Amino acid sequence: MIIKQLFDMDTCTYTYLIASGYGREAIIIDSVDKQLALYNQLFNELDLKLVAAIDTHVHADHITALGLLRNQTGCESMMGEQSKAECISLKIRENELINFDGLKLKPIYTPGHTDDSYSFLFDGKLFSGDTLLIRGTGRTDFQNGDSYAQYDSLFNKLLTLPKDTVVYPAHDYHGQTVSSIWEEKLFNPRLQVKSADEYADLMDNLNLPSPKYMDVAVPANLRCGLPKG
Helix, strand or coil, rough: CEEEEEEEEEEEEEEEEEEEECCEEEEEEEECCCHHHHHHHHHHHHEEEEEEEEECCCCCCCCCHHHHHHHHHHCCEEEEEECCCCCCCEEEEECCCEEECCCCEEEEEEECCCCCCEEECCCCCEEECCECCCEECCCCCCCCHHHHHHHHHHCCCCCCCCCCCECCEEEEECCCCCCCHHHHHCHHHHHHCCHHHHHHHHHHCCCCCCCCHHHHHHHHHHCCCCCCC
C-alpha cells in the first residue's frame, strides 16, 4: 500500500496520493497546481497510473490541479454532486463507493465548511478535507458555509466512526500531520461543546481574515484550476 501525504508550504495544504502498490493505479486527493512537478515525479518514480483526481470541496486557499491532471493523464476529475464546478468529469454521491485497482473509497457528504464538502473513508483512514482538522474544524463563514450543518457532519457522521480511525486533514497550520477520531473527540477544543447552538455560536464568532488567495482561487477552482477560455 502507498499513501503519500504531500505538503504545500505556501497554503499549508495536504495532498494525498493513494495506490495499492508500485506500478499500480492511483488516486490523488486535494491537489495543488504549484505541486504538479512533484506529482509527476512520484508518478514516474513509483510507476503509477493516475485514474482519479478528487477534491473534497471547492477550495478558497489554493488553486487545484484537477484540470491539469485530467488533461495530462486522462484521469477522471471528481467532486461531490453538490459542487458548482461543472468542469469535473464525474460527480460523486454519498456512499457510492469509488473503486480503483481493488481499493474502495467511501464518500461521506459533510457540508458545513462549504455546501459541497465531502470526506472520504478508506481502510480505516478518514480523509476529512476541511471538515475535521487536527485540534480544529473548518471555518463556516463563506461559500454557503453553515455552522449547524457542520455540527451535524461532525457529531452525527465523522465522530461516530470507530475511535481508532486515522484522520488525515486537508490542512494543518501547526506542524501536525495525522490524528484519530479518539484524539479529536478528547482534545479538539471545538468539539467540547454541548449543543449545536453552542457550536454555532463558537464558529460564528471566530472573526478570521479571508484566505489570501480566495478571490483568485474560488473562480479558478470552479474551472478545475484551468485558465479562462
